[in-house]
Amino acid sequence: MFARSSRTVFSTVLALALTACAAPTTPTQQATATATVPGASASVQPISQLASWNAGSNRDRIVDFVRRVTTPGSPDFVAPVDRLAVFDNDGTLWAEKPQYPSVFFYFDRIRELAPANPTWRDDKVLRAIIDRDDAALANISIPDILRIATLAETGVSQEEFRAYATRWLATAKHPVLGRPYTQLVYQPMLELLDYLRANGFKTYISTGAFEELTRVLAPVYGIAPEQVIASRWKMRFETTSEGTRVVRLPEVDFYNNTANKPVSIEQFLGRRPILTVGNSDGDLGMMAYTADRKGPSLAILIDHDDAAREYQYTAGAERVVTQATQRGWVTVSMRRDWRTVYPPAR
């Protein structure tokens, strides 16, 4: 463990970008990774794979799109190599309310590190985290979340931090929903990911959260760690007497949200996806970038309209809801389109 610089000044741009959407976020479980196979399957897999999706026009549009891009000779046929599907994570693949899981992750990490950092008790926010003062934390500000994230996530090597994230995801439970974080993933989305891969798609996550926790979570979705695009810290390569390591520095290198999501798609994938799924204004850029592709494309918006089984909210999604309506994107209703929300409890 290295000296940790306690207060990092984040750029105004970053703070503004964060304020524009909602709050940070993230991730979960170490399982056996299923590497995705961008194979050349020509025949569309049966709809039975989408068992948790109710029949209806939204499911039909998804299946019809997959049929068109995978049918050789179809004017909309897309070669397997270009069947890239990009999914937002928080609120799209797993629950993001009442707070992003990554924020709870930061809190737990702060509590783990607190004994070695006694001066943290002098800080009001840190003290509230250490003392589990939920009332004081209910309205934690974005700058405070970023400050906490820096303390929680940086100053250690990639491998040290990955080990912590792996351990956390394997053992932590969501303080409000009471489930392990790995069971806060949406069952219908697990099926959609499988369905796409069975049809030769390569599936990616693009998240505003920082990268390691999302990468540790990714195998739950059948996604390999290298198919996660995320926010990231600056890093430094070091050679020591014990070997080499890459250390996480307390400065944001890239904040993967809003207008940066299309940029990181170009950095990582080098072309437009043909399918993208999101749920908030932070995803609007990559959804528009996908929808503007020359050739077939499908943009899907997840609408949190299920107060009974999950949450009902549109805050932070106002612009993307309008765009989805105007441009005829698929707007999935959690309440009407999903037979179940979460996987069966394990």
Next chain:
Amino acid sequence: MFARSSRTVFSTVLALALTACAAPTTPTQQATATATVPGASASVQPISQLASWNAGSNRDRIVDFVRRVTTPGSPDFVAPVDRLAVFDNDGTLWAEKPQYPSVFFYFDRIRELAPANPTWRDDKVLRAIIDRDDAALANISIPDILRIATLAETGVSQEEFRAYATRWLATAKHPVLGRPYTQLVYQPMLELLDYLRANGFKTYISTGAFEELTRVLAPVYGIAPEQVIASRWKMRFETTSEGTRVVRLPEVDFYNNTANKPVSIEQFLGRRPILTVGNSDGDLGMMAYTADRKGPSLAILIDHDDAAREYQYTAGAERVVTQATQRGWVTVSMRRDWRTVYPPAR
């Protein structure tokens, strides 16, 4: 096409990093991409796949390593998801002498853009490029190459630039070696890439060159564009009346060489590769990072010792040659280990 800012100041760090290794570099051809399949093949493929490799201890060590990591029950068994192999490009997968192909690519691009930029003739270096004054260009400086690269590569959208790179690679010939650039790839390395993929490896390129030309070239190696890690420009997402686009800005965002190669491995892959291949001091960082992995790993150095069929040089590889010897890495002799260098002319 957008306004191009003609002179960009590169950071001292970047210039120093470049000076420390050699010169910039890059890429080649649009073919049908073969997406790599990180499958779970359990049995090792026959050595006959390595037809252009002479029998000997180097080939034996490669085959033995692949056998160990793919044999279930072997103490060195590595799950397919972690079978990541990372290859440098220039001088490792294709020829980098007498000049990096990407420099010739910049020159051609400058000549294409020159008619629309008449003031370029007032600049000594640009005039030499436009007039094909090879003598004047023989010792072009690193800062000048970077300046030229900025003019050649930025100020346009990703898609406009990709279209140019695709066209160039399909038509250009190397001015000295006389072959299309796509035939300057090393036949034994094509076989090694295939051999690894047949054994469940996922193959990546990590190059100091900028990303797009390498991505257009990647299918020649059977590598999908998203499996290329490279230097990159800053980019900006824009929404216009004609839709969305990502524009290449005249400022280097990341220079993927030396100590940055392990950093981008963490950014893109999120863990150490188990196999890496390089040929210069610019690759030493990622080779050490791979060799220091807990568990089996193999670092391979390509030694350019073949004056008759390719080139003979160690300049820019002094440190990695020493390390390879001290640490017992595989040092491949192009002269002794390779039956042929280039693929049959097409």
